[in-house]
Amino acid sequence: MKKFFLPPFILLALILLTGCDANGNLNFFSIQDDIEFGQQLDAEILANPSEYPLLSRSAYPEVYAYVEGIMDLILQSDLIRYEDSFPWQVRIIDQDVLNAFAAPGGYLYFYTGFLSFAESEAELAGVMAHEIAHSDRRHSTENMTKVYGLQVLLSLLIGEEPGLLSEILAGLTVGASNLAFTRENEYEADEYALRYMNSVRSTREYELRAMQEFFNRVEDVYDEEGEGSTLGAFFRTHPYNDDREDAMDEIWEELGAYNGEYYRAAHEAVIAQLP
Numbered sequence: 001m002k003k004f005f006l007p008p009f010i011l012l013a014l015i016l017l018t019g020c021d022a023n024g025n026l027n028f029f030s031i032q033d034d035i036e037f038g039q040q041l042d043a044e045i046l047a048n049p050s051e052y053p054l055l056s057r058s059a060y061p062e063v064y065a066y067v068e069g070i071m072d073l074i075l076q077s078d079l080i081r082y083e084d085s086f087p088w089q090v091r092i093i094d095q096d097v098l099n100a101f102a103a104p105g106g107y108l109y110f111y112t113g114f115l116s117f118a119e120s121e122a123e124l125a126g127v128m129a130h131e132i133a134h135s136d137r138r139h140s141t142e143n144m145t146k147v148y149g150l151q152v153l154l155s156l157l158i159g160e161e162p163g164l165l166s167e168i169l170a171g172l173t174v175g176a177s178n179l180a181f182t183r184e185n186e187y188e189a190d191e192y193a194l195r196y197m198n199s200v201r202s203t204r205e206y207e208l209r210a211m212q213e214f215f216n217r218v219e220d221v222y223d224e225e226g227e228g229s230t231l232g233a234f235f236r237t238h239p240y241n242d243d244r245e246d247a248m249d250e251i252w253e254e255l256g257a258y259n260g261e262y263y264r265a266a267h268e269a270v271i272a273q274l275p
């Protein structure tokens with residue numbers, strides 16, 4: 001990467017213009033940058049059907065309607081900051097892989113293996129809310145700011161960093177990148193997922209602890225199958241542990257510790273249609 005030397009006043013102006021985002025975390029990128037990164041990553045995914053075979057929308061309209069319906073419901077939460085400015089879309093990748101990821105700008109991806117591993121709508125909604133939080137809290141561009149700072153922003157502006165997109169994608173899909181989500185990102189995504197679900201409670205009273213149950217089952221299978229398992233990717237991109245579970249319990253209690261619904265039958269009817 002080329003080195004750039006900027007006069008201090010330009011540096012200062014850039015920092016003041018971009019500054020901290022609403023999390024109070026430094027983010028050099030604009031909302032439009034998040035959207036453009038998401039678009040570019042989505043274009044890479046669409047251009048590579050052997051690695052990312054998409055589930056046919058025309059052949060499986062009910063599966064898409066179900067998954068998009070859950071996304072639309074979570075986006076109704078007042079806590080979502082970019083409901084109107086991000087394009088928000090979900091794609092389903094037809095592979096028996098336990099993974100899901102969120103690109104910047106509201107671009108979400110779920111594998112069929114992930115959808116069928118979920119045992120209820122409440123579990124899927126929990127993990128969907130978690131992925132939405134990664135996008136809406138702008139974790140990817142926040143991490144890019146931390147890891148590369150201003151230098152990468154300038155390189156991107158002048159198109160000198162072609163490897164960066166693949167590095168972001170690797171971080172999102174397999175966690176093998178220093179742009180992968182951090183533990184702090186995971187805690188924040190868990191917390192907001194619970195708050196989003198709680199705030200749409202008048203429409204769908206999801207059991208908030210379903211997300212923990214999902215993560216616990218992922219961990220159990222991972223422990224049995226080991227590093228090489230098909231479950232490895234999601235576990236690496238979303239490292240789960242007892243601390244995360246305890247933190248989620250605390251928020252669940254703060255939100256009133258209510259027992260919600262799982263909506264298992266609705267979920268099973270849709271999952272049964274998957275190829």
Ligand SMILES: [Zn+2]
Pocket residue numbers: 130134181185186189237238
């Ligand atoms: Zn996560």
